[in-house]
Amino acid sequence: MKKNCLVLFGGQSSEHDISCMSVLNIVENIDREKYEIILTGITKEGHWVFVDDIESIRDGSWVMSEEHAVLSPDATEKCLYVMDRSGAGRIPIDVAFPVLHGLYGEDGTVQGIFELARIPYVGCGVLSSAVCMDKIHTKVVAQTLGVRQADYTWLYRNELENMDQAVKKVEDALPYPVFVKPSCAGSSVGVHLVNDREELKDALLDASFHDSKILVEERIIGREIECAVLGTDREAVASGVGEIVSAADFYDFDSKYVNSGSKTLTDPDLPPEIRENIRETALKIFKSVDGYSLSRVDFFVDDKGLVFNEINTMPGFTAISMYPMLFEAAGLSKKGLIQRLLDTAEMRKEH
Ligand SMILES: Nc1ncnc2c1ncn2[C@@H]1O[C@H](COP(=O)(O)OP(=O)(O)O)[C@@H](O)[C@H]1O
Ligand SMILES: [Mg+2]
Known part of the structure; x- marks a missing residue:
């Protein structure tokens, strides 16, 4: 009997669009003789929708799906609820493939739902994803x-309230040039190569938009x-x-x-x-x-x-x-x- 494979894609991170490309490549290569593919997309706003047509991922129209999808964390259920105007349907899930990059997907959060539901899933667990x-x-x-590794120091976003002290912390630890990056982000979002004090201030502020912790590293x-x-x-x-x-x-x-x-x-x-x-x-x-x-x-x-x-x-x-x-x-x-x-x-x- 075929197994139902839940494939999650999209997501709330800056890598949403990459996930929408990755998922096509993955779905095309899942063995259809063994698996029934159950597609669920997560919009940038974090809305979960049931997607019944792969083509709608290619042209981006999946976000308009009116079928709301809810993955139950109940381990005795192991299912996805799909709700539309006429009511709710229940799809049992045997295995999950979260094709999500970055925050709220690659960071242990979604993995936590699979752990609660005791649904086997592809990918690292909660601890390794978060670390x-x-x-x-x-x-x-x-x-x-x-x-x-590159030498480094790091700061909390709130340390930037005293920018002079924040700059001193970095300059005491490392010579220019340095790399400034949000601790939790991806796709090079918020990553800056910095050559001097003025650039450092701008880079710290920009990185702090993406995460509350900022890593500053020696340039390799x-x-x-x-x-x-x-x-x-x-x-x-x-x-x-x-x-x-x-x-x-x-x-x-x-x-x-x-x-x-x-x-x-x-x-x-x-x-x-x-x-x-x-x-x-x-x-x-x-x-x-x-x-x-x-x-x-x-x-x-x-x-x-x-x-x-x-x-x-x-x-x-x-x-x-x-x-x-x-x-x-x-x-x-x-x-x-x-x-x-x-x-x-x-x-x-x-x-
Ligand atoms: N310490 C460093 N020295 C030189 N280049 C770096 C350093 N850190 C990052 N980079 C450059 O920035 C890119 C993105 O940084 P990375 O740490 O890989 O973050 P991301 O998670 O966004 O991919 C790297 O692929 C590399 O080109
Ligand atoms: Mg990288």
């Missing part, structure tokens, strides 16, 4: 492994290298490594999604020992954050070696995204990859 969403907390965990001058991880708490594998060649000074929003001058390479020119070190370190970091199902681990490689940057627990899955590309380069098709991810959900032990 990896928060760049400052990720750093604290990675520090315990002795993995090299190096290549950007990424590694995909797939597996469970028992066994996880790392893909080969990929390189991001940004069209701009750094991999900002524009160069990620707009500027076609940026390139992603799945076979970058790197010595074998560095590749191996990256793969091993990616697995070590995945384990240290209690990773599950999948993650993409991002590094810089500079003249002294490897520097860990961040880990994404629901990496982009668009047609040009690194995560599926890295596994395809290793001989695992998108269909095969999606099935492996759904298998990890089924293997999730009941808590």
Whole structure:
């Protein structure tokens, strides 16, 4: 018998539009012989709607759906309620695939609903999702492994009320240039390369619009290298490594999604020992954050070696995204990859 697979997409984060692209790529590769796909979209405002037509995701008209969807947290129900003017229907859910990037999706919140409902789901659990969403907390965990990272300091938004003191805190900790970023955000939103005090003030203020905690880091001058991880708490594998060649000074929003001058390479020119070190370190970091199902681990490689940057627990899955590309380069098709991810959900032990 076919299983009902709830696929969640959209979401309230700045990466909403990326999720709408990722979901198409995922849905197209789910085995229809095994799974009935139940699509639910979350609008930017946080409204959940039932979506019965994939085409409406392509043209964006899904947001107009008048069928309100409610995922029950009741573990004895395990279902989605779909309500329209004529009443409510109930769809049992066997497994869930939250294709949500960023806040309110990749940060443990949605994962918490699946845990309550005891519905098996693809992706990292509550703890790892929350830790990896928060760049400052990720750093604290990675520090315990002795993995090299950019030097950093961090501030609460409310520390900016005394801007002179906030600036002093940063300048005492790090020389310019520095990177300023919201601790919890993605897609390079609110990320700034800062060269002097005036730029620092502007960057701190802008980052504080996106999160209440702001990370300030040493600028690393190096290549950007990424590694995909797939597996469970028992066994996880790392893909080969990929390189991001940004069209701009750094991999900002524009160069990620707009500027076609940026390139992603799945076979970058790197010595074998560095590749191996990256793969091993990616697995070590995945384990240290209690990773599950999948993650993409991002590094810089500079003249002294490897520097860990961040880990994404629901990496982009668009047609040009690194995560599926890295596994395809290793001989695992998108269909095969999606099935492996759904298998990890089924293997999730009941808590
Ligand atoms: N410390 C740093 N040194 C050099 N470049 C950086 C640094 N931090 C971030 N960047 C650049 O900014 C981009 C976005 O920052 P990142 O930490 O990956 O945040 P996001 O979660 O938005 O992807 C990176 O891909 C890289 O190009
Ligand atoms: Mg990044």
